[in-house]
Amino acid sequence: MEKSLPYPLTTWLNPDYLLSEKILALQKSFLKAKPFPHLQLPNFLKKEIASKLLQELKREQFYLKESDLFTFFQTNDLISTKNHFLQNFHSFLKSPEFTKYISTILSTSIKKDSLDLAGTLYLSTHHLLPHDDQLENRKIAFMFYLTSLKKKDGGALGLYSSKNNQPTTISKRYQPTFNTFILFKVSPLSFHEVEEVITNTPRITLSGWFHGQ
Amino acid sequence: MVNNSSKNNLSKKKNQSFLRSSPIINRNYLPDQTINKIKYSFRDNNDFPSISLINFFDKKIYFFIQKELSHLKLIHQKNPPLYSYSRSHLTKYLNSFFNREDLRNFLAKISERNVKKVDLSYSQFSHKDYMLLHDLVSKEEKDSTRYDLIFDLTPNWNKEWGGTIFYVDRLGNHHPILSYPNTLTLIERKIIKRKNNDFSSEDSAKLTYYLKYINQHAKNKKRLLIMGRIITSK
Numbered sequence: 001m002e003k004s005l006p007y008p009l010t011t012w013l014n015p016d017y018l019l020s021e022k023i024l025a026l027q028k029s030f031l032k033a034k035p036f037p038h039l040q041l042p043n044f045l046k047k048e049i050a051s052k053l054l055q056e057l058k059r060e061q062f063y064l065k066e067s068d069l070f071t072f073f074q075t076n077d078l079i080s081t082k083n084h085f086l087q088n089f090h091s092f093l094k095s096p097e098f099t100k101y102i103s104t105i106l107s108t109s110i111k112k113d114s115l116d117l118a119g120t121l122y123l124s125t126h127h128l129l130p131h132d133d134q135l136e137n138r139k140i141a142f143m144f145y146l147t148s149l150k151k152k153d154g155g156a157l158g159l160y161s162s163k164n165n166q167p168t169t170i171s172k173r174y175q176p177t178f179n180t181f182i183l184f185k186v187s188p189l190s191f192h193e194v195e196e197v198i199t200n201t202p203r204i205t206l207s208g209w210f211h212g213q
Numbered sequence: 214m215v216n217n218s219s220k221n222n223l224s225k226k227k228n229q230s231f232l233r234s235s236p237i238i239n240r241n242y243l244p245d246q247t248i249n250k251i252k253y254s255f256r257d258n259n260d261f262p263s264i265s266l267i268n269f270f271d272k273k274i275y276f277f278i279q280k281e282l283s284h285l286k287l288i289h290q291k292n293p294p295l296y297s298y299s300r301s302h303l304t305k306y307l308n309s310f311f312n313r314e315d316l317r318n319f320l321a322k323i324s325e326r327n328v329k330k331v332d333l334s335y336s337q338f339s340h341k342d343y344m345l346l347h348d349l350v351s352k353e354e355k356d357s358t359r360y361d362l363i364f365d366l367t368p369n370w371n372k373e374w375g376g377t378i379f380y381v382d383r384l385g386n387h388h389p390i391l392s393y394p395n396t397l398t399l400i401e402r403k404i405i406k407r408k409n410n411d412f413s414s415e416d417s418a419k420l421t422y423y424l425k426y427i428n429q430h431a432k433n434k435k436r437l438l439i440m441g442r443i444i445t446s447k
Contacts, residue, residue, distance in 0.1 A: 130294050
């Protein structure tokens, strides 16, 4: 049945993530997660797909982005990429099949055919300071890690606990790990940061937002 | 025998007489002709009315300020979406120093306003510290124009370490503030009252500011800044 779909989940995802008991477990984990609803999904894509994504993303042009909040390199939104493989991945992420899958595991209705997606490259000293990601349309923030960094290398994603709706301290940290997918619900409490990278190993991700219905 | 408290009083008296006998501002800045040039430079850029004066205080005075600051007890404060840095109020003694009539008169000549008060505090920024872009000012500020004052005491700073203060104008241009020890910077920005009673500098001369995150290369070095505002009337 799935083989007739233009973007079958089985082409891209680790088959373990398609088992019904796994989907049920993810639904529960997402809602229970602290400090705010999120999921960390290791080995999410098929390994060869993740490797190919890294290989193709490295061919894209990255631009230095710098403000009070961040310093890193980023590609343009991949909706305009000429790279055939990245185009396919972009189409897969916004496909009815994948958006329905994400809507199910997050118990959150997200829009098909609509997302932001860009490649991001952090080098030594690069960082993203605390913010909540809130902007019109942004429903779910996501990132695919395409390289791995050790704890001593910095570059962790830090999620903030809040008190009286104000972020206080980082209560959960995730080190970037190759082929790990992280998602969280954008809300007034979704304060997070990327800690300064203190290594010459590049921290490369594909990240963006799914939009609301 | 002299107890500690008497020693402190003696040292302060000595300092006070030393301050009375010397001009505190670098003599090169004091001639009327120079002040006129400074005034002209201050008004020269409509989007960013500002002036930085290097070697502002007389050398002896600068050492005196550094020494006084070394007695302050700084407290680190962090509000993640806004700032992370260490801060202390100035001592009464330093506060009255920065409110001396000669200093207020000098600032009045540049700003062309009557300087009623200089309101400052001392800040240190080290590795991992920052101040994000913000434009809110206190509700007590009824004046429509704000004058920010930044006095830099940071020796041997490399801008590659972060820590630069940037003012962002209405066109999105980023104006870095010179980081050099013994440098005084004065910035003018307009303030309008929002409907919800908050104040914000967002009219035609909108200017907001931030201090860039300080990265690992700063190691144990710190940005040392006395910052605040001058309270003026027309």
